[in-house]
Amino acid sequence: MHPIEPRDRGKAVAAWFQDRLAWDSVREFIAHKTVPVHSGTIWYAFGGITLFLFVIQVITGILLLVYYRPTPAEAYESVQFIMTRVAFGWLIRSIHSWSANLMILSAFVHMFSVAFLHAYRKPRELVWLSGVVLLALALAFGFSGYLLPWNTISFFATKVGTDMVTFVPWIGTTLGRYVRGGDAVGGATLTRFFGFHVAVLPALTSLFLLFHLGLIQKFGISTPPWVKKRARADAAKPAEMPFFPDFFLHELMVWYGTLGLLGVLAAVFPWELGDKANAFASAPAGIRPEWYFLAPFYTLKLIPGHVLGIEGETAGLLGFGLLAVWWAALPFWGARPDGTVRSKLVTGAAVAFLAYLSTFSLLGYLR
Amino acid sequence: MKYTFLLLLAALPLPAKDSCLECHSQLEGDFQAPALAFRKSVHLQHGFTCADCHGGDPNADDPQAAMSKAHGFIGVPPRTAIPKLCARCHSDPNIMRKYNPSERVDQYAEYQTSVHGQRLAKGDTAVAACTDCHGVHDIRAVRDPLSPVYPLNLPATCAHCHANAAHMAPYKIPTDQYANYLKSVHWAELSKRGDLSAPTCATCHGNHGAKPPAVASVAAVCGTCHVFEEQLFDKSPHAPVFSAMSTGACVVCHSNHAILKTSDQMLGGQNAVCRQCHETDSAGGQTAARMAGLIQDLQNRIVAANDLLEKARSSGMEVSEAILRQTDARQSLVKARANVHAFAVAEVNTPIQQGLAIATEDYRAGQAAMKERNVRRAGLAVSLVAILVTMAGLWLIIRRLHRSRA
Numbered sequence: 183m184h185p186i187e188p189r190d191r192g193k194a195v196a197a198w199f200q201d202r203l204a205w206d207s208v209r210e211f212i213a214h215k216t217v218p219v220h221s222g223t224i225w226y227a228f229g230g231i232t233l234f235l236f237v238i239q240v241i242t243g244i245l246l247l248v249y250y251r252p253t254p255a256e257a258y259e260s261v262q263f264i265m266t267r268v269a270f271g272w273l274i275r276s277i278h279s280w281s282a283n284l285m286i287l288s289a290f291v292h293m294f295s296v297a298f299l300h301a302y303r304k305p306r307e308l309v310w311l312s313g314v315v316l317l318a319l320a321l322a323f324g325f326s327g328y329l330l331p332w333n334t335i336s337f338f339a340t341k342v343g344t345d346m347v348t349f350v351p352w353i354g355t356t357l358g359r360y361v362r363g364g365d366a367v368g369g370a371t372l373t374r375f376f377g378f379h380v381a382v383l384p385a386l387t388s389l390f391l392l393f394h395l396g397l398i399q400k401f402g403i404s405t406p407p408w409v410k411k412r413a414r415a416d417a418a419k420p421a422e423m424p425f426f427p428d429f430f431l432h433e434l435m436v437w438y439g440t441l442g443l444l445g446v447l448a449a450v451f452p453w454e455l456g457d458k459a460n461a462f463a464s465a466p467a468g469i470r471p472e473w474y475f476l477a478p479f480y481t482l483k484l485i486p487g488h489v490l491g492i493e494g495e496t497a498g499l500l501g502f503g504l505l506a507v508w509w510a511a512l513p514f515w516g517a518r519p520d521g522t523v524r525s526k527l528v529t530g531a532a533v534a535f536l537a538y539l540s541t542f543s544l545l546g547y548l549r
Numbered sequence: 550m551k552y553t554f555l556l557l558l559a560a561l562p563l564p565a566k567d568s569c570l571e572c573h574s575q576l577e578g579d580f581q582a583p584a585l586a587f588r589k590s591v592h593l594q595h596g597f598t599c600a601d602c603h604g605g606d607p608n609a610d611d612p613q614a615a616m617s618k619a620h621g622f623i624g625v626p627p628r629t630a631i632p633k634l635c636a637r638c639h640s641d642p643n644i645m646r647k648y649n650p651s652e653r654v655d656q657y658a659e660y661q662t663s664v665h666g667q668r669l670a671k672g673d674t675a676v677a678a679c680t681d682c683h684g685v686h687d688i689r690a691v692r693d694p695l696s697p698v699y700p701l702n703l704p705a706t707c708a709h710c711h712a713n714a715a716h717m718a719p720y721k722i723p724t725d726q727y728a729n730y731l732k733s734v735h736w737a738e739l740s741k742r743g744d745l746s747a748p749t750c751a752t753c754h755g756n757h758g759a760k761p762p763a764v765a766s767v768a769a770v771c772g773t774c775h776v777f778e779e780q781l782f783d784k785s786p787h788a789p790v791f792s793a794m795s796t797g798a799c800v801v802c803h804s805n806h807a808i809l810k811t812s813d814q815m816l817g818g819q820n821a822v823c824r825q826c827h828e829t830d831s832a833g834g835q836t837a838a839r840m841a842g843l844i845q846d847l848q849n850r851i852v853a854a855n856d857l858l859e860k861a862r863s864s865g866m867e868v869s870e871a872i873l874r875q876t877d878a879r880q881s882l883v884k885a886r887a888n889v890h891a892f893a894v895a896e897v898n899t900p901i902q903q904g905l906a907i908a909t910e911d912y913r914a915g916q917a918a919m920k921e922r923n924v925r926r927a928g929l930a931v932s933l934v935a936i937l938v939t940m941a942g943l944w945l946i947i948r949r950l951h952r953s954r955a
Contacts, residue, residue: 265867272867273925428950435943442936449929452865 215425218405225295226403228288230433231440235285236391238444239323242278243380250330252376254369257332258458265455276448284444286324286474289317290539297512297532300520301404307513309401312394314510319387324472326379329372337459338469340375341367346482349495368461407520470546477539478502480546509535567607568615569599586686591693595648602626602634629669631678632660659758666758675716677759682706698756700745704730707750726750729807737810748774767797775799781890801825813848816889817841839894843901844885850908851878857915864922871914878907 200206217226249268251260264271293313296302302310329340344367348358363370405420413420423429471479482498489497508515516531518524573584587593592601600607604621606614616622626634636657638644645652660666660679668676680688682698689696697706708727710716717724730736730750738747753762753770762770768788772779782788782798791798797805802815802822815822816837827833855875861868881904888896 262867262869266870276865428947431943431947431950435940435947438936438940438943442933442940445929445932445936449925450865452867454865455867455869457869 212426213424215402216422217403217425217429218409219421219423220406220409222295222299222406225291225299226429227433227436228292228295229398231436232285232288232292233391233395234437234440235281235288236387238277238281239285240384242274242281245274246278247380252330252373254332254372254459257330257372258455261331261455265452272452273448276453277444279453280444280447280451282324282327283473284440286317286320289320290474293317294532294536297516298529299404299406301406302513303404303407303517304513306397306401306404309394309397310513311510312390312397316387316390316394319383319390321474323379323383323387324474326375326383328472329367329375330379331455332372332459333456334459334463334466335456335469337367337461338465339471340371341465342469342479343471343475344371346495346499349493349499351496351500354496366461411520473543473547476546477542480542480549483546505535567598567600568610569603569605569607572612572615573599583686586684589687589689590684591688591690601638628674628678629672631680632657632666632669635679656757659755662760663755663758664760675719677710681710698751700739700747700749703749703751704736726806729804733806733808734810735808762797765792765795767799771799777887778890781888781896785890785892787892811886813841813844813886816844833892836892836894840889840897843894843897844882844889847878847882847885847901847904847908850905850912851875851882854878854908854912854915857912857919861915861918861922864919866918866922868914868918871911871918874907875911878904878911880904881907 217223246264249260249264249271251257261275264275266272268274296310296313325340325343328336330336344358344362347361348354350357359365361371361374362368363374409420470476478498481502482495485494485498487494492500512528512532516528518528570584570587573580574588575581576584583599587599598607599605603626604623605616606620606622609615609620614620616624640654640657642654645654661670665676665678669678684697691698693699694701696702704727711722712724712727714724735748738744739749751759752773754760768779768782778799788798791801802825803809803811814820818841821837821841823834823837827837829835829838854871858868858872858875862872881900884900885897885904888900891897
């Protein structure tokens with residue numbers, strides 16, 4: 183009897199799995215998947231960067247959970263313990279905080295690149311909508327996670343943020359009480375935010391992320407209309423590259439770059455802890471929310487006390503709600519034939535929205 | 550039912566008639582001024598009338614009848630009678646408790662023990678009576694910021710007479726107290742920090758019983774606020790010596806009215822106050838130098854630890870525990886400075902050693918944080934090199950793929 187060669191044994195194991203999983207089809211699918219190549223291809227990377235940062239968030243978040251305690255008496259001290267006593271705790275916490283911010287930034291860039299590359303059009307309306315939901319969930323992650331270290335800045339920023347919730351028309355008071363777990367920010371708010379941050383939001387995000395990625399697999403990465411048009415004029419197929427290994431290796435390179443950037447930020451600018459929250463202290467001067475909430479925050483400051491007989495904050499929140507719905511509905515009002523005046527107006531509206539967000543965020547930061 | 554409100558209105562007490570105020574308000578110049586001033590006074594707010602001090606009949610509309618001696622009109626009371634006049638109410642607990650149950654009623658008794666009161670009793674009308682400090686017709690509550698005896702205004706009120714060289718000439722007392730007080734740390738606390746409990750003239754001299762503190766009681770006067778310093782001084786070798794020399798204890802080093810903010814230079818250095826009495830190489834001089842050296846040493850260690858911790862903090866290192874602990878080191882420094890009043894090296898050395906231990910521990914925490922920061926940066930550099938090498942490798946693979954396809 184001849185001994186079985188290791189190579190033959192490997193083939194036998196692969197054949198065993200092939201019989202049960204039929205993974206040839208997956209390999210076939212990946213082998214034939216292509217990505218359009220054009221001057222805007224670089225923007226496709228931001229979807230992958232956002233996904234990569236989300237994975238970093240999940241891993242570092244799980245590690246932080248080992249030591250974090252979600253009570254007003256222990257939250258600050260447990261984060262302090264993580265940063266000073268736990269091996270590499272400072273790195274884990276800093277990377278968690280920096281990657282959260284970079285993830286939201288990357289998600290915004292991804293959203294606007296999709297808008298400007300017209301990738302939201304039929305049949306990708308649901309890809310766009312699920313992406314908008316994912317961005318909203320990322321903002322909710324940011325808002326709930328900001329309070330968890332229970333420091334002065336996060337305490338008062340949450341107070342301001344949850345106060346704004348009470349101005350939502352009709353349900354504001356009830357919603358405010360639900361979000362805070364009472365009439366004021368306190369222990370109930372902390373445990374509630376913790377629950378949202380580590381259970382509710384991750385579950386929802388996972389569902390929408392699977393849906394989002396599943397649809398991208400189904401429809402593939404879109405080719406911008408002007409690239410298609412140019413190819414038609416040249417009577418040629420739009421330029422493409424294989425998803426694997428070409429695009430995948432590009433992605434991998436970008437992820438490594440992102441990891442390097444995260445390392446630099448975490449080591450050179452570790453995320454500060456600040457002072458422990460004191461509910462009886464007065465709010466520090468110049469309190470403001472995280473950068474991604476600065477545009478609405480600054481807008482609300484400019485709105486007069488009353489607008490058309492309703493409270494300024496309520497009017498502002500109504501305005502933001504309508505703006506969000508308008509933007510989420512982009513595939514339904516913005517899918518106009520290229521080159522038409524309407525199509526140019528849609529691009530102009532997207533530019534105006536981007537300009538509003540950047541300018542007001544900057545003004546909110548500076549003032 | 551609809552008349553109930555009118556009936557209730559009719560039942561309300563009418564304000565007391567004050568024909569003096571009514572008439573004098575309509576006159577001009579010096580006749581009108583007292584009426585206008587009285588409208589701002591605390592007495593009018595509490596329902597008193599002119600007649601309560603001046604006598605007369607405030608219900609009479611006829612000036613002759615209102616100001617008739619038959620109705621007790623006394624006109625302008627003589628200065629010597631003013632304290633007794635005020636004391637008719639202010640020394641009567643039954644009257645005063647109606648307005649403030651905790652109001653003191655011993656002002657007149659105290660005044661009689663004061664230099665002012667004793668001289669007035671002898672007929673010296675140039676000394677201060679109640680109205681000179683509190684005002685005449687427009688007397689306000691002491692807590693009213695416009696009152697001349699409100700803490701912020703009191704020094705200027707005293708200075709009105711005591712900084713007036715002509716006024717003080719017959720008494721042969723200096724007139725620079727106010728100017729000196731304005732240089733003091735006490736005035737700075739009062740006027741700049743707004744600490745109304747900071748000492749004014751009355752805090753040390755008394756208010757109604759105003760008198761310069763006796764030499765023997767200076768330490769006790771200062772000790773009403775500076776408790777620990779007084780206790781330490783009383784046990785120090787200076788206490789019996791200063792007592793024998795009949796010098797006001799605290800005043801020897803700190804002066805009286807121009808009490809400047811203390812500094813470590815008072816103990817050591819060219820302008821040290823100790824040098825007024827002690828030669829540098831004498832036992833006292835050496836004690837002062839050793840105490841100054843200990844304090845300076847702790848001060849330097851605290852500053853060094855602070856600087857290092859701040860550097861670590863601004864580098865993003867978590868050093869809040871050590872920064873908080875620095876408060877204890879500073880407390881030790883404060884205690885050591887207070888202990889100087891024992892004029893014994895051992896008393897100063899105890900808190901100094903406690904502070905040094907804390908500051909040294911904090912300095913080490915700062916060093917450890919900076920070392921940790923450098924380790925992190927070195928780790929980052931190694932990681933970045935590994936990441937860059939991997940990225941370069943990926944780029945080479947991608948380029949080879951493109952070339953092979955081309």
